Amino acid sequence: MTAYIIRRLFLGFITIILITVIVFLVMRLLPGDPLMLYLSAGEMGQMTPVQIQELSHKFGLDKNLLIQYVDWMGNVLRGDLGSSIFYDENVGSLIKERIPITMHLGVAAFIVGNFFGIFFGVVCALRRGKWIDSIITFLANIGITMPAFLIGILLIFLLSLQLKWLPTTGYTSPFTDFWMSTKQVIMPVFCMSLFTIAAQCRQARSSMLEVIKQDYIRTAWAKGLGEMTIVLRHAVKNALIPVITVMGLQVSVIFGGSVLIETVFNIPGLGRLMASSVLQQDFMVVQAVVLMIGAVVVLANLAVDMSYGWLDPRIRFD
Numbered sequence: 001m002t003a004y005i006i007r008r009l010f011l012g013f014i015t016i017i018l019i020t021v022i023v024f025l026v027m028r029l030l031p032g033d034p035l036m037l038y039l040s041a042g043e044m045g046q047m048t049p050v051q052i053q054e055l056s057h058k059f060g061l062d063k064n065l066l067i068q069y070v071d072w073m074g075n076v077l078r079g080d081l082g083s084s085i086f087y088d089e090n091v092g093s094l095i096k097e098r099i100p101i102t103m104h105l106g107v108a109a110f111i112v113g114n115f116f117g118i119f120f121g122v123v124c125a126l127r128r129g130k131w132i133d134s135i136i137t138f139l140a141n142i143g144i145t146m147p148a149f150l151i152g153i154l155l156i157f158l159l160s161l162q163l164k165w166l167p168t169t170g171y172t173s174p175f176t177d178f179w180m181s182t183k184q185v186i187m188p189v190f191c192m193s194l195f196t197i198a199a200q201c202r203q204a205r206s207s208m209l210e211v212i213k214q215d216y217i218r219t220a221w222a223k224g225l226g227e228m229t230i231v232l233r234h235a236v237k238n239a240l241i242p243v244i245t246v247m248g249l250q251v252s253v254i255f256g257g258s259v260l261i262e263t264v265f266n267i268p269g270l271g272r273l274m275a276s277s278v279l280q281q282d283f284m285v286v287q288a289v290v291l292m293i294g295a296v297v298v299l300a301n302l303a304v305d306m307s308y309g310w311l312d313p314r315i316r317f318d
Helices: 002-029 034-038 041-046 049-058 065-077 091-126 131-143 148-162 178-211 215-222 227-264 270-279 283-311
Strands: none
Touching: 002 065, 002 283, 065 283, 091 131, 091 178, 091 227, 091 270, 091 283, 131 178, 148 178, 148 227, 178 227, 215 227, 227 270, 227 283, 270 283
């Protein structure tokens, strides 16, 4: 097990390095000068070439790409994520302010999406061919194809503008006003979890249909065990392995999807920070956020792989 974890961590480290190289090069291949976005046209015209050179030196833009990348990675290893060009603040401080908001939405969407997705999938498998199976499967097929941002716009129009049930946009900390915070996150969490619910429902249904055909399940029925006992003790645990795999993949979908959802609902989280930073060519912010998302996805995949041994004792990590 230890050797397997070390090997996976090494591969994860290589993956993160490749991600940083790609996002580093892509951001610098975008047309335009980030200093032009940082300064207004009037300010740029009033500055002397020496002052512009000093500003470029401040943000490290006067060096070649290789040196810029090496300097950035060296600072990251020391815990320094650099300074934002547009906000003129430490990137670590910007992320620290916004990451609790994104984690609040992401964790809630992850729990809601996987709980209801697995629940609906199990129900469909146990009631295969019935009306409830047909309805849920039909809705899952629609949900897996619907863009989250489009669902968000429709929900704002219906629940906020027409029915006046929920706030249109914004975010309030649950420690400040729990009831207002709950109302504000209902629509974003639903939009972020919709794809997960649909995908997990389809996967759980397929996996459960395979398991309930096994001999040991028929034996359990023949022994007179109750349906809940058979499902919870024998069927679900063995059907969870492919579901857990999809669960690990959904981490990237949820945290990546926060970019669109936070923009639609005007939520000051990490996703909105990244979206605005891409438009403003704020290199340091984009690189730091992508690095964090990459690390979260790598750790999530490692946790998923390690869970296989607990779910199925026949699996060994040699």
